[in-house]
Structures are given as C-alpha cells and as structure tokens.
Amino acid sequence: MTIHQAGYIPREIEETLRELLRQFPAVGLTGPRQSGKSTLLKEVFGETYHIISFDDPLDRERATSDPKLFIESAGERIIFDEIQYAPEILSYIKILIDSNRNKRGRFIITGSQQFSLIKGLGDTLAGRIGLLDLLPFSLKEKRRIPSLRKRLISTQSYFEDCCLRGSFPEITLQSEIDSNTWYGSYLQTYLERDIRTIYNIGILREFQQFVRLLAGRCSQILNMNNLASDLGVSVNTIKRWLSILEASRIIYTLPPYYRNLGKRITKNPKIYFLDLGLVCYLTGVRSKELLWGGPLAGPLFENFIIQETIKYFFNRGIRPNIFYLRTHNNLEIDLIIESNLTLFPFEIKLTKTPNVGMASPIERFNKIFSKLKISPGKIISLSEDNIPLTENVSVVSVDSYLESLVTAIISSSPG
Numbered sequence: 478m479t480i481h482q483a484g485y486i487p488r489e490i491e492e493t494l495r496e497l498l499r500q501f502p503a504v505g506l507t508g509p510r511q512s513g514k515s516t517l518l519k520e521v522f523g524e525t526y527h528i529i530s531f532d533d534p535l536d537r538e539r540a541t542s543d544p545k546l547f548i549e550s551a552g553e554r555i556i557f558d559e560i561q562y563a564p565e566i567l568s569y570i571k572i573l574i575d576s577n578r579n580k581r582g583r584f585i586i587t588g589s590q591q592f593s594l595i596k597g598l599g600d601t602l603a604g605r606i607g608l609l610d611l612l613p614f615s616l617k618e619k620r621r622i623p624s625l626r627k628r629l630i631s632t633q634s635y636f637e638d639c640c641l642r643g644s645f646p647e648i649t650l651q652s653e654i655d656s657n658t659w660y661g662s663y664l665q666t667y668l669e670r671d672i673r674t675i676y677n678i679g680i681l682r683e684f685q686q687f688v689r690l691l692a693g694r695c696s697q698i699l700n701m702n703n704l705a706s707d708l709g710v711s712v713n714t715i716k717r718w719l720s721i722l723e724a725s726r727i728i729y730t731l732p733p734y735y736r737n738l739g740k741r742i743t744k745n746p747k748i749y750f751l752d753l754g755l756v757c758y759l760t761g762v763r764s765k766e767l768l769w770g771g772p773l774a775g776p777l778f779e780n781f782i783i784q785e786t787i788k789y790f791f792n793r794g795i796r797p798n799i800f801y802l803r804t805h806n807n808l809e810i811d812l813i814i815e816s817n818l819t820l821f822p823f824e825i826k827l828t829k830t831p832n833v834g835m836a837s838p839i840e841r842f843n844k845i846f847s848k849l850k851i852s853p854g855k856i857i858s859l860s861e862d863n864i865p866l867t868e869n870v871s872v873v874s875v876d877s878y879l880e881s882l883v884t885a886i887i888s889s890s891p892g
Contacts (some may be wrong), residue, residue, distance in 0.1 A: 546782075
C-alpha cells in the first residue's frame with residue numbers, strides 16, 4: 478500500500494491505474510489541464526518510475542533530436558508527462574514494447590490535450606496501452622480534505638462548493654486563491670497555450686464567446702444551428718469546436734437513448750461541463766444569491782449529478798453507457814444508465830421536498846416502453862433521505878445514488 482505524503486489527497490483512480498499497469502505494457506492518463514495528473518504520478522510512482530516532463534524545453538529537444546537514445550537511456554520504468562509536445566517518441570515506445578510484450582507497466586504516458594494525444598496513442602500503440610481519464614476532484618475526494626470535511630455535510634453544501642469554488646485540486650486545496658482570478662487565468666492558459674498552439678480554431682475571441690454561450694446552455698439539448706447563427710460561423714465550425722472541448726474533457730455530450738424506440742425521439746445530445754466552477758465563472762454566477770435565485774439553478778444541479786456520474790465511471794476505467802430520453806410527446810428522462818440490457822432511469826430535481834407528481838415521467842416511461850427491461854426508477858434531489866414515492870419510483874440522496882452505481886450497475890457491467 479502506498480504511503481502518501483502529508484497534504485496529498487488520494488485519488489479514486491489510483492487502484493484502477495495500478496490494475497491497468499498490471500495488464501498493459503503502457504498506460505495513458507489524460508484529462509483536462511490542472512486535474513492533478515502530474516501530482517498523482519509523482520506521489521504514487523515517483524520512487525519507482527523515472528519522470529520526464531516535456532514541459533521542459535531541454536527534455537523536449539533531446540527527445541525530438543534523438544528519440545531512440547533518449548528513451549533507451551531513460552531507465553526501465555518511465556513516466557512521460559505531457560507527451561503531446563514530443564509525439565515523435567511514440568513509435569520508439571512501440572518498438573520497445575514489441576521487443577518484450579510480456580513486460581507490464583513499463584511506461585505511463587500523460588497529456589492534457591486528449592484529442593491529439595489519443596489519436597497518436599490509438600494509431601501507434603493499439604492493443605498495447607490502457608487508457609484512463611483523470612477529472613477534477615469528485616465528491617468522495619473532496620470529503621478527504623480535512624478543511625472541507627466539516628463543511629461538506631449535505632448535498633446542498635457540496636453543490637454550492639462545486640459551483641462557487643470549483644473542483645480543480647489547486648483552488649480546492651488552497652483557500653487563499655481567489656477562484657474567479659484562477660478561472661480567468663485557467664481559461665486564458667487553455668485558450669492561448671493549448672487551443673491556439675495545437676488547433677487551427679480561427680479567431681480566438683469567437684471561440685471564447687462560443688465557450689461562454691455553451692456554459693449558459695449547460696444541461697440543454699444541443700442546437701448547432703442556433704449556436705452557429707448566434708456566433709456568425711458555420712455549423713461545421715461549431716462541430717469542430719465541440720470536438721475540441723469534448724476531447725479536452727471540458728464538456729461531455731450526453732447522447733439520447735433511442736435504441737428500439739422508433740423514430741420519434743430527439744436525437745441531438747445534451748451538453749454538460751465537467752467542472753461546475755468553470756460554468757459559474759463563465760456565466761457570472763459568483764454568489765449563493767445568484768446561484769439559488771438565478772435561472773441556471775436547475776440546469777446547474779442537473780449538470781452536477783451528470784458530472785459526478787461521469788467522474789464515478791472514469792475513475793474506475795469504465796466508459797459509461799449513459800443517456801437521456803426525450804420523445805415527440807414531451808416525455809423526458811434526465812438520465813438513463815444501461816447495463817446488461819437493463820435500463821436504470823433517473824430524474825434530477827432541485828428540491829428538498831420531492832412529491833409523488835415527480836414520479837410521473839418515469840411511470841410514463843415504464844408504461845410506454847413496457848417491453849423494455851426497466852429497473853425501478855429513482856429521483857435524485859437535495860433530500861438526504863431515501864423515500865419510496867410509488868411502486869416503481871423512489872427518492873434517493875446523492876450519496877445513495879453514487880453507492881447504487883456500485884451494486885446495481887458497476888457489478889453487473891461486463892468488463
């Protein structure tokens with residue numbers, strides 16, 4: 478068992494990472510900038526792996542000028558941090574792996590720009606590498622922080638903290654940092670250093686405006702024509718910008734569930750951000766009054782549940798089978814998780830006092846699609862209690878919901 482240094486917050490993904498290192502010659506760890514990848518690897522593997530960061534111009538120059546010599550002289554177990562700045566070495570890593578395919582866990586490769594990194598890893602190291610995404614702190618990880626343990630005592634308090642403070646490790650652990658200043662700098666670094674240097678996005682100001690518009694539409698169904706019209710750009714440009722944000726793990730597009738349901742189903746995805754602090758910074762929600770009294774309160778709470786769901790799956794190395802549903806006659810289910818041909822429906826409600834009427838969408842879903850295998854539905858709310866509402870629907874707390882992912886879903890998922 479790893480003995481962690483004081484001040485380090487253990488990450489949920491650590492055991493999954495160790496397991497993949499026992500299975501593959503290489504593991505790729507990606508995720509948004511500042512999600513804690515380098516800190517995790519230094520803390521957990523710093524004594525057993527040689528860490529090389531391609532943020533260092535000297536290492537970058539040595540790797541690109543003579544990649545074969547660079548890798549062979551680096552040691553038996555190597556962490557290559559921010560490999561997107563030296564993609565030339567990927568083919569040499571492949572050669573070393575193929576020379577001894579039975580040697581597990583030799584390389585750990587990280588990068589913040591998942592789009593270009595995964596393309597290179599997929600093309601070059603297919604079948605030789607396990608892939609993981611590290612997102613900002615989850616609920617469970619935040620509760621490990623001594624300074625937050627007494628404050629995060631309810632779903633409401635955690636939701637507020639996620640919105641008004643955010644979940645990136647640096648601002649979570651250092652309370653003296655002003656979160657608005659941090660997010661302003663983060664956004665500028667992301668745009669200037671990553672987006673402008675790696676992607677040809679056109680006018681940076683338009684892309685930044687696009688991110689702001691998207692934040693104001695979190696938890697909504699994506700309408701690319703409206704976005705293109707509002708910004709005065711083409712739909713193809715919107716598609717490309719969305720792919721960049723999704724690949725960078727800034728946003729997540731939740732697909733609709735329309736398997737075997739006929740044609741009268743909305744087929745556009747819904748948009749969610751993977752850090753609520755960034756959404757609130759972009760939309761100007763910077764106080765409890767604006768959070769609870771503004772028009773985004775409901776969408777932000779829905780985004781909160783989806784964000785924590787995705788973190789739960791990603792931290793366990795699982796690509797989630799999660800969806801939403803909206804039909805032509807206005808039946809909507811906020812979240813559907815599919816496992817072994819069983820559908821787990823969830824409604825997300827920003828309330829502390831759920832009522833029987835809130836069970837109606839799930840009851841209609843069961844009635845209309847009675848031929849499907851549907852598990853009893855749940856309503857996730859601010860309530861800390863688990864309460865049955867009808868025969869098929871009950872209210873669950875956020876903690877109970879996350880625990881149910883273990884017993885009802887993860888345990889029945891293949892792989």
